[in-house]
Amino acid sequence: MRNNVTMRDIANKIGVSSVTVSKALNDKEGVSEELRLKIQGIASELGYRFNSTAKSMKEGLAYNIGVIIPEHFIGETQSFYLSFYQEITKHLQRYNYYGILQTLSSHDEKNLVLPGTYYENKVDGFIILGQIGNEYLNVLKEKEIPVICLDFYTDQTEVDCVITDNFYGMYEITNHLVKQGHKDIAFVGNIYFTSSIQDRYLGYYKSLLEHRISLKDQFIINDRDDKGAFVDIELPDTLPTAFVCNCDQVAYNVITKLQSQGHRVPEDFSVVGFDNDIYSRISSPQLTTVQVDMAEMSKAAVKFVVEKVKNPLKTYGRVLVRGNIIHRDSVKKNDQKQLVSDKT
Amino acid sequence: MRNNVTMRDIANKIGVSSVTVSKALNDKEGVSEELRLKIQGIASELGYRFNSTAKSMKEGLAYNIGVIIPEHFIGETQSFYLSFYQEITKHLQRYNYYGILQTLSSHDEKNLVLPGTYYENKVDGFIILGQIGNEYLNVLKEKEIPVICLDFYTDQTEVDCVITDNFYGMYEITNHLVKQGHKDIAFVGNIYFTSSIQDRYLGYYKSLLEHRISLKDQFIINDRDDKGAFVDIELPDTLPTAFVCNCDQVAYNVITKLQSQGHRVPEDFSVVGFDNDIYSRISSPQLTTVQVDMAEMSKAAVKFVVEKVKNPLKTYGRVLVRGNIIHRDSVKKNDQKQLVSDKT
DNA sequence: CTGAAAGCGCTTACAG
């Protein structure tokens, strides 16, 4: 990085001051058009590269945002979060920012060890991808560094977050199932594990309520222990006709389980997921699911952190972004008759 | 970031110079032990955070490494590269470096547009994850910024790279198949697509040669077109008894294909993969495959870039890291007799 | 339109 061409070099070469070069190169006013062009010409001729560190130094801004993924989310849904990170980077660039991805180890999370980037002033703010403990969040909040939670929220602390509309998405896809004539619909997921799963569950429940279908205990099927490790799915004695799964991977597992017992999907059972991740595509049949709108969510999260860097007092609260249902092959198409009877 | 506690603040508070504070906080000599402790005490009391930007400015080093993933590798093997990135970050930290992940769009790759981090001096070097065009590599080389290629190499330009020992890994796993009594062994992969695939193919071939098994044209089965898009796998008229696939995803596809035709794996056919990625686990049966040693590879790549930052003249050439065979359920265990006859 | 001065927060090299 050293022994590079600097603004001063350009200035010396044509006998102007570095202030003028700075103005010319940053397209600021205060330089004649002629001189600006000349300076820009010399710059590219000399292979000048801007020193963002100097700018950072002057402005007291790192122009980096830390993107933090808690370790325990990594195994599960890697590709999901990498896609998110990519979208984030894309939007960050529009603000002349870069992303520094860090995984937060369970150890550091538990011991409330903040990311190194914080202690070194390497970043101006954080986007946190995947639920972390409230205590950790609170420590971060005390530091008064801008933080946006992406894809999760928590009620126990006041943070700005951008989340997918889990409730509404699950409500809609459950409605879809009802429209196809299903009345015995199970929910698969540990409804205590994350607030996302909980909200999805509630969306499912709302759909049942609206259609006067009673909620049955045995139709709430657990998928993982309290640490998030998947457990073998225990199907109830009397089977439902449809499974609403809290995520695609679980839907995939459910389908595998059903098929291993000789059942067919979607002929015998309809199964839907959530996330539209790789499991929705490797599943056979491919899953009808809810697609999280990563692009929109990332765009919002980036906008919010960057705004908060400029104005730390700004708050956004809980921002919901709607997903879309992706129709594939894991739901049996109903016949006309059922549709009609359902509509009455 | 501004209105932070600085070294000068600490210095003023106890009436010493900021030089002394700098020495104390960096554990450099030239401060009495007593004063050092006092300074460190005040620092933590005041919540001092080091300003890495100032250090960067002074030293002319960004303390960031750009990690570049070409866009066209993203879809295929996201999680594979995210895991790599994580390992890289881990090792980077030991050198007090951070990683800035960037995906290189096909457009930018084609038009030889270097990453923004380069033009802004945001990084001291690059690790490139996944094969990119030689032309692009050459442009980067001209800039004399340290570059390490990870997980791929090219013969057409002189670059330092850390790659898995594709040749040896495939050689070993093919040997394993031969030991299980297989003689008709097919290779599945486009042997012109990447040098990795080519090397894996050659390892397979070497094993055949060593065992005096002749290479048959119809046993080299294509899996993707020249742009990398998977094509439907055409099984040969006379089937082999084992398939050596260039990667797990393709092995997964091969198994699916065989099963759809009523064949059983491993009873009727043995199938092996390479990479030990998610496909090796979602496959049923799970795959016997070669595990890339990401940790070792990342460690080496990081060490090399950082060394090159210090000494740009250093070169490493092509560094091979050996993988390990992971034994799972996609290969039929041979009976004792075959083993014995094979050993003679 | 152009530029001299000051400063961002640290570190290095040197003097005491």
Place this chain on the structure above:
DNA sequence: CTGAAAGCGCTTACAG
């Protein structure tokens, strides 16, 4: 052991 001076490469605010 301690510190004054200079400088990293820019930008801002101000003077001309």
